[in-house]
Amino acid sequence: MKKILALVGDIYEDLELWYPKIRMEEEGWKVVTAGPEANRTYSGKHGYPCTSEADLADIEPSDYDALLVPGGFMPDKLRRDPNVLRIVRDMHTNNKVIGFICHAGWILISAGILKGRKATSTVGIKDDMINAGAEWVNEPLVVDGNLISSRTPVDLPVFARAMVDAIKG
Amino acid sequence: MKKILALVGDIYEDLELWYPKIRMEEEGWKVVTAGPEANRTYSGKHGYPCTSEADLADIEPSDYDALLVPGGFMPDKLRRDPNVLRIVRDMHTNNKVIGFICHAGWILISAGILKGRKATSTVGIKDDMINAGAEWVNEPLVVDGNLISSRTPVDLPVFARAMVDAIKG
Numbered sequence: 001m002k003k004i005l006a007l008v009g010d011i012y013e014d015l016e017l018w019y020p021k022i023r024m025e026e027e028g029w030k031v032v033t034a035g036p037e038a039n040r041t042y043s044g045k046h047g048y049p050c051t052s053e054a055d056l057a058d059i060e061p062s063d064y065d066a067l068l069v070p071g072g073f074m075p076d077k078l079r080r081d082p083n084v085l086r087i088v089r090d091m092h093t094n095n096k097v098i099g100f101i102c103h104a105g106w107i108l109i110s111a112g113i114l115k116g117r118k119a120t121s122t123v124g125i126k127d128d129m130i131n132a133g134a135e136w137v138n139e140p141l142v143v144d145g146n147l148i149s150s151r152t153p154v155d156l157p158v159f160a161r162a163m164v165d166a167i168k169g
Numbered sequence: 170m171k172k173i174l175a176l177v178g179d180i181y182e183d184l185e186l187w188y189p190k191i192r193m194e195e196e197g198w199k200v201v202t203a204g205p206e207a208n209r210t211y212s213g214k215h216g217y218p219c220t221s222e223a224d225l226a227d228i229e230p231s232d233y234d235a236l237l238v239p240g241g242f243m244p245d246k247l248r249r250d251p252n253v254l255r256i257v258r259d260m261h262t263n264n265k266v267i268g269f270i271c272h273a274g275w276i277l278i279s280a281g282i283l284k285g286r287k288a289t290s291t292v293g294i295k296d297d298m299i300n301a302g303a304e305w306v307n308e309p310l311v312v313d314g315n316l317i318s319s320r321t322p323v324d325l326p327v328f329a330r331a332m333v334d335a336i337k338g
Contacts, residue, residue, distance in 0.1 A: 014217055018184055019191050026192075026326035047216030048183055157195035 002029040002167050005059060005091075006068040007084065007107070008052050009035050013072035014044030015153045016101050020068050023160040024167070031068070034059050036081065045072040056083040061090035066167050071102025071122065079110035089113065092146065099148040099163040101155065105129050108147075118144040120151050171198040171336050174228060174260075175237040176253065176276070177221050178204050182241035183213030184322045185270050189237050192329040193336070200237070203228050205250065214241040225252040230259035235336050240271025240291065248279035258282065261315065268317045268332040270324065274298050277316075287313040289320050 004024050006017060021031045035042055035052035042050050067088065069075070078084045088111040091098060100108055105121035106128065108114050115133030120142045129136045140155040141162055142148070148166060150159035173193050175186060190200045204211055204221035211219050236257065238244070247253045257280040260267060269277055274290035275297065277283050284302030289311045298305045309324040310331055311317070317335060319328035 014183065014215075015187055015191070019188060022184070022188050022325050022329075023192065023195075026330050044215070044217075046183075046213070046218065048213075049215065156191050160191075161195050 002027070002065045003063060004029060004031045004066045004068060004167070005061075005064040005087070006031050006033045007035070007056075007070065007074070007078060008033045008042050008050050009074040009078050010042050011045050011073035012042060012050065012070050013074075013102055013153065014046045014048035015156060016070035016072065016104075017044070017050060017068070018048065019153075019156045020070075020099065020160040020163055023164060024068075027164055029167070032064075036078075056081060056087065059083065059087055061087050061096075062094070064091065064096065066097035066099065066163065067091045068163070069098065069100040069104035069107050071100075071104045073103065075103045075106040079107045085111045095146050097146050097148065097163060097166045099159065101150045101159055102152055105134075105149065117147055118142055119147060119149040121149060122151055171196070171234045172232060173198060173200045173235045173237060173336070174230075174233040174256070175200050175202045176204070176225075176239065176243070176247060177202045177211050177219050178243040178247050179211050180214050180242035181211060181219065181239050182243075182271055182322065183215045183217035184325060185239035185241065185273075186213070186219060186237070187217065188322075188325045189239075189268060189329040189332055192333060193237075196333055198336070201233075205247075225250060225256065228252065228256055230256050230265075231263070233260065233265065235266035235268065235332065236260050237332070238267065238269040238273035238276050240269075240273045242272065244272045244275040248276045254280045264315050266315050266317065266332060266335045268328065270319045270328055271321055274303075274318065286316055287311055288316060288318040290318060291320055
């Protein structure tokens with residue numbers, strides 16, 4: 001059974017967390033939500049609650065097959081958390097699937113792993129993505145090796161399917 | 170391409186609409202949201218917005234392959250709408266797939282189609298379901314012919330997969 005880590009925090013984009021999360025559970029996989037605190041209920045951008053199962057500080061990246069980074073305003077806070085950067089860098093180094101959507105790119109920027117990689121994001125952070133060295137394209141789905149990216153909740157059908165396919169390998 | 174009708178209205182349960190909707194879009198199908206008014210933005214129980222594409226009064230049930238009825242408090246209002254009952258009865262008579270979850274059972278009760286049928290729902294409306302003649306069971310997923318039911322958002326992985334499988338036929 002595959003095990004996926006999903007980042008959560010205040011003002012996460014509700015569907016960008018929940019759609020891929022439930023979609024991967026549909027495959028019979030375990031999706032663990034981790035936030036700045038364990039067992040805390042974070043509120044989505046539109047108000048949907050999500051109670052974190054784990055504290056980011058306690059996460060051992062090697063326990064997971066893939067990482068889901070939702071957007072919203074959450075990445076603005078989580079990109080400052082050394083544990084988030086430690087997790088992202090470790091999973092990237094070990095070629096684990098990393099799915100990131102919308103504003104989630106901010107976290108990958110701060111982890112310093114986008115240089116020379118093809119990716120997309122909300123147009124709002126396009127300049128930040130390019131300045132970080134990404135080859136930014138305006139497409140619903142970009143798969144570059146282990147990195148899977150999409151732009152907005154409208155892209156969720158292809159985003160989640162691509163994550164599922166990549167994790168299946 | 171399959172075409173699915175999804176009911177929407179104020180205080181719909183956010184994920185019970187959006188998860189199956191996006192999941193069916195992932196299959197390449199069209200999901201049309203219809204509410205008491207067209208082009209109106211309804212707010213979910215937790216605040217996620219959904220703008221209706223169609224007015225329930227304009228829906229021709231024969232245009233659709235399946236019906237999705239989300240829960241939340243929405244069904245309490247929509248069960249009073251003669252157009253909703255017309256649509257549900259027509260699709261049921263024509264053996265179209267009807268997926269209903271949580272409090273959505275109220276709408277099927279008012280359509281008078283549950284007598285002798287096996288189904289589930291939130292435990293909150295269990296008594297109403299039984300009084301309407303349903304054989305109520307406490308299971309994550311119940312499939313009885315064209316009727317597919319689940320209890321809460323926790324059941325969404327199996328609920329949506331069952332809808333997809335049934336619509337594929």
